Amino acid sequence: MGYEIERFLGYVNDGLLCCICRDVLEHPLQAPCEHAFCTTCIHGWLVHHNNCPEDRQVLAVTDLRALHRYMRNDLSRLQIQCKNYRSGCEMVCSLESVDKHERECEYGRMSCIHAGCPVQFERRHLDSHLAVCEHRSRECPNGCGYAILSAEDLHHNCIAELRTELELLRSEMICRVEETKQEMESRLDSQRRHMVQKESLLQAEIEELKSQMSRLLSDVRTLVASERQHRQDLEQANLEQRELIELLKGAKRDCRTKTSDASSSLPVTRLESLKRRTREVTII
Numbered sequence: 001m002g003y004e005i006e007r008f009l010g011y012v013n014d015g016l017l018c019c020i021c022r023d024v025l026e027h028p029l030q031a032p033c034e035h036a037f038c039t040t041c042i043h044g045w046l047v048h049h050n051n052c053p054e055d056r057q058v059l060a061v062t063d064l065r066a067l068h069r070y071m072r073n074d075l076s077r078l079q080i081q082c083k084n085y086r087s088g089c090e091m092v093c094s095l096e097s098v099d100k101h102e103r104e105c106e107y108g109r110m111s112c113i114h115a116g117c118p119v120q121f122e123r124r125h126l127d128s129h130l131a132v133c134e135h136r137s138r139e140c141p142n143g144c145g146y147a148i149l150s151a152e153d154l155h156h157n158c159i160a161e162l163r164t165e166l167e168l169l170r171s172e173m174i175c176r177v178e179e180t181k182q183e184m185e186s187r188l189d190s191q192r193r194h195m196v197q198k199e200s201l202l203q204a205e206i207e208e209l210k211s212q213m214s215r216l217l218s219d220v221r222t223l224v225a226s227e228r229q230h231r232q233d234l235e236q237a238n239l240e241q242r243e244l245i246e247l248l249k250g251a252k253r254d255c256r257t258k259t260s261d262a263s264s265s266l267p268v269t270r271l272e273s274l275k276r277r278t279r280e281v282t283i284i
């Protein structure tokens with residue numbers, strides 16, 4: 001439906017009227033035949049017809065286009081009174097801005113903002129209604145904190161209300177404590193698991209070190225034993241060396257006193273065997 005033509009100040013071109021409702025175009029659309037309509041008017045028409053209501057040319061919803069720009073400009077410049085002019089609003093503005101004004105118009109009707117309140121009034125009376133609205137929430141005059149929405153609420157039992165509130169808080173607290181407890185436990189659990197893991201790792205390291213240590217100890221023992229053997233061999237060799245030197249000295253003395261070869265053959269054999277042994281010890 002269009003805007004009532006009486007609301008406009010000044011002359012309104014016929015081209016800006018809807019071909020169906022004959023009021024001034026509201027949210028206009030244009031057919032290929034150039035006829036223009038309010039969106040709601042032409043959509044309603046095309047539910048039961050398939051032609052232009054003015055010249056009966058074939059027409060479908062998909063043929064409809066936006067109004068020519070020059071017509072849109074003419075429309076938006078028209079001066080119109082607020083729709084609440086009968087209630088006393090004296091606002092006159094361009095068609096372009098009338099919707100915005102009407103959404104906030106002090107003479108526009110509105111429902112009470114309190115849920116359940118059936119009263120309707122002009123926007124300018126909102127404050128005076130709210131002061132007396134039966135549905136406004138007030139707190140209990142005895143201070144229990146209960147919100148009073150109706151006359152029956154005035155006879156509520158403050159202690160019962162407080163007890164309910166208390167129970168609610170208590171169960172909420174229990175829930176929260178339980179949640180915190182579970183969270184702490186799970187955190188402790190994960191820490192414990194971590195510690196156990198670490199402990200077993202350390203244990204394995206200790207075992208490894210122990211086995212390395214025992215290997216080293218047995219190596220050291222072997223070395224000490226071989227070192228002792230070495231020393232014994234060396235002492236033996238020294239002993240034999242001294243013995244050899246004594247023998248050599250004896251042999252030299254014998255040479256000087258005797259000339260016979262047969263008597264010196266035994267000490268020479270003894271000398272050869274000692275030389276061999278000394279070499280073996282040196283190789284070890």
Ligand SMILES: [Zn+2]
Pocket residue numbers: 001002018019020021022023025026037038041
């Ligand atoms: Zn119309």
Ligand SMILES: [Zn+2]
Pocket residue numbers: 031033034035052053054055056057
């Ligand atoms: Zn037409």
Ligand SMILES: [Zn+2]
Pocket residue numbers: 082083084085089090091101102105106107108
């Ligand atoms: Zn108004």
Ligand SMILES: [Zn+2]
Pocket residue numbers: 112113114117118119129130133134135136
């Ligand atoms: Zn109310």
Ligand SMILES: [Zn+2]
Pocket residue numbers: 140141142143144145146156157158161
């Ligand atoms: Zn109370």
